[in-house]
Amino acid sequence: MKIAGKMYALLLVHFFWVTAVQAQNRLLSGVVSNQDTRKPIPNVAVTDGFSVVRTDAKGAYSFYSHPDAEFVYLSLPGGYKIPTEGFLPKFYQRLKKGQNKYNFALSKEKTDDAHHILIVGADPQPANKEAAQKWSNFAKEYFKPVVEKYGSLPKLGILCGDIVGDDLSLFANHKKAVETMGFPTFQVIGNHDENYEARSDEGSQKAFRDNFGPEYYSFNKGKIHYVVLDDVFYMGKDSRYFGYVTERQMKWLENDLKFVPQGTTVIVSVHISFEYDRQKPAGSEAVSLPDDSPVVNVAHLYSILAPYKVHIMSGHTHWNQSFESNNVFHHIHGAICGAWWGGETSFDGAPLGYAVYEIKNDSISWYFQSAGKDRNHQMQLTYVDSIGSVVANVWNWDAKWKVELIADGKEMGEMTRYIGYSPVMADYYNSLPPGSPWMKPVLTAHLFKMSIDKNVKRVSVRVTDRFGRVYNESISIK
The missing domain is CATH 2.60.40 (Immunoglobulin-like)
Structure with missing residues (x-):
């Protein structure tokens, strides 16, 4: 009887513990459906930034959210249009008190998006109204050649951070600039996009989240799996930071990639490069190349990404590098603003511009598009x-x-x-x-x-x- 009583007591404690956890972690549920046919969309990954689940045959999902979760969002499936507001992707919903059900509706692409165009830029970084106007003019004028060249092919953009230059009120101007670019454009958080009044890294993304949603997420286009991470760790004092990806993000990434077949091409976009090219040409061994503090815990990210074919998109440095290392291709994009909108180049002489990637299935080719120049201007x-x-x-x-x-x-x-x-x-x-x-x-x-x-x-x-x-x-x- 004593043993039975103890067992009953333990079960009772466990019951109340589970009940308390569930009270903190509310049950989220919803349906992902085709906006045009109303039919369910199965196998869509849904996350709160912690857990990752997939919709069932009826397009339904449910899971208990983490107490720290702010959003519920999709890893948008290939074959569907990127939902937007003013060309800013809207793949997420902010969690609201008292609301547990969140439905999503998506529209099919009109053409096969296995062939699509990716446009990547970095560091427009306007720090004042004058620079913000220059960025607005750039966004309105200099993406047109690519939009026109590729016609009806599906297009998407990624801006690899420092979308403003410390003045977070300029997020409003940035939204208007993106609206003129002509294609859905995902945002990456950079060190100049963080709230320097926060006491720790955890609070530094607040303004970014309020304007653009989660700072780490994934989506699919054609046969490519895209991942965006926040690799700027704010130290809670002045504007100090270093390159680092939190454990929270790495656990989420592991969960996200469980639904991605090994061998898939994965494009990871961050602000700070994972590493820099240290290979020197003959005769230059004694010359020091710039090394702008890469991500310190990158070895663990490489381990997670090892089963995949990986391209890393980054910015931050205001200079251009393209190289292969650790079976990963690194694309470091020179700044759209060059030397903070002074002159016509970045610090390495690369002109103001961005990169264009043409993707066919899992094959990727690319070129640099100089602002206001023909695409053949490559030197x-x-x-x-x-x-x-x-x-x-x-x-x-x-x-x-x-x-x-x-x-x-x-x-x-x-x-x-x-x-x-x-x-x-x-x-x-x-x-x-x-x-x-x-x-x-x-x-x-x-x-x-x-x-x-x-x-x-x-x-x-x-x-x-x-x-x-x-x-x-x-x-x-x-």
Whole structure:
């Protein structure tokens, strides 16, 4: 009897404990359906940022939410349009007191989205009204060529953070700018998008969440699984931060990827790059490349992502890098604002612009689109008289590109890659009044040079990218 009594007491304690937990973790439920046919959509991942479940054959889901959850949201399925308000994706609903049921309705794409266009930019970073107007003008004008070029193909954009420059009231201007871009554009939080009045990292995303929803999430387009993470860890003092992905996000990512078949191409978008290219060209071993504090716990993220084919999209640095490392392709995008809307390039000489990725099934090709330029503008040529050499800045270069020089019609072979400063950015910096060290150019390894005879009149550079596309630029030697 004593044993039976103890067992009964334990069961009673367990019952009340479960009841208390369930009281804190309310039961969320709902249905995901086709907006046009009203039919249910099965196998859609639904999350509160902690648990991840899938809808059943009737399009229904239910799970107990975490006490800290603020949203319930979908990992949008491939084949369906991205729901938007003013081209800002609306894949989420904010949890409301007393409401436990949240339904979602989606519309099918008119064309097969296995072939779609991804447009990635980073760091528009307006810090005042004047810069905000420049970003608005950029958004309205400079995405048009891509929208027009690809016609009815499904398109989506990702802005990899620093969408404002500390003044969070400019989120309102950013929303209006996105509305003019012409395609659904997802937002990534950057260090300049955080609330510096928060006492810890957990509160630093409040204004971002109020304007754009969750700071980490996933979605699908065609055969690609997209993930967005917050890798800026705010230290709770002034504007201090470092690159770090919280345990909360890593647990969610593990849950999210349980529903993604191994071998799938996964595109992860963050603000701070997971790592930087440290491979130096021959002869430059003693030169230090910039290293802008990558994500410190990246090894654990690589472990989670190991079963997949991964591309990492990032910004933050205001310079461009493209490289492969740890079986991952890294795309670090130069800033849309360049040197904070001063001059016409980022600190490595890369022009203001963004990247365009054409995706067919799980095959991805890409190019850099310079603002206001033809898509074939993929390099910048300068004759440096002091060394008698032509310098080519090939900002989207990676190890599978080839850069060759032709002098007065004669093939001269491949140019020599080296580490140095962009001549164009260096000239701009030298033209500024003294006392602007934050505008100083950075060393970059996507420069190429070749000495030429003093009698040469015209030089052409031919660049072949990793996809076999050929670009040409020429300059006259005075």
